[in-house]
Amino acid sequence: MAITSIVFAVGSFIAWFLWIKIARAKVLHVPRYNPPLPALLAGVLMIAALSLAAYALRNADTRAAQPQARTSAPAPWVVGIVTLLFGFPWYELMGLVFVPGRHLAFWIPALVACLWATLTYMLARWFSRSPGWCDIHRWSAVFCASLVCMIAGFLGSGSWSRMDLVAKAILNVAAVAGFMWLALKITRRSKQRSVDHKM
Numbered sequence: 305m306a307i308t309s310i311v312f313a314v315g316s317f318i319a320w321f322l323w324i325k326i327a328r329a330k331v332l333h334v335p336r337y338n339p340p341l342p343a344l345l346a347g348v349l350m351i352a353a354l355s356l357a358a359y360a361l362r363n364a365d366t367r368a369a370q371p372q373a374r375t376s377a378p379a380p381w382v383v384g385i386v387t388l389l390f391g392f393p394w395y396e397l398m399g400l401v402f403v404p405g406r407h408l409a410f411w412i413p414a415l416v417a418c419l420w421a422t423l424t425y426m427l428a429r430w431f432s433r434s435p436g437w438c439d440i441h442r443w444s445a446v447f448c449a450s451l452v453c454m455i456a457g458f459l460g461s462g463s464w465s466r467m468d469l470v471a472k473a474i475l476n477v478a479a480v481a482g483f484m485w486l487a488l489k490i491t492r493r494s495k496q497r498s499v500d501h502k503m
Contacts, residue, residue, distance in 0.1 A: 377437040387445050390424050390427070395459065397416065458472070
């Protein structure tokens with residue numbers, strides 16, 4: 305958790321810097337944006353509320369003792385495809401921010417995002433509570449969610465320098481190689497456990 309928190313904080317700062325200092329000023333050519341204080345306070349309040357809710361519900365499944373779904377977990381490749389199908393529409397929502405001239409009332413994308421997030425959560429929960437759900441299913445979901453970011457990240461590459469494009473391609477290939485190595489380790493470990501269980 306400590307390592308994840310540090311990486312998240314550093315990544316958030318980098319994302320903020322690239323968006324505010326680079327993308328908005330040099331790519332979109334829009335004036336500097338300083339969010340009003342109420343917006344900042346609302347964001348901090350939302351983060352605190354979500355953190356408290358997550359902490360309060362950390363053992364909800366155990367306390368509820370609900371029966372698991374009777375249907376077995378889908379194949380890992382099915383989990384991957386579903387993840388891709390649910391992941392790419394998020395970039396259409398983000399396009400409302402990145403693409404100038406597309407104006408909608410704020411409540412429309414906000415409502416769509418909430419509904420889509422709820423549907424995604426419910427489906428992920430249903431999948432993960434199915435008998436047979438294991439590490440390779442989790443790997444498939446995480447890998448395909450990362451793949452969405454890798455692929456869709458190239459949508460704005462028309463304004464990038466060649467160095468940026470090559471660097472992203474190299475990092476993406478390295479990430480995919482790392483995921484493949486992890487999948488191999490998970491598969492080998494599962495086979496070993498199966499052999500040990502039979503013995």
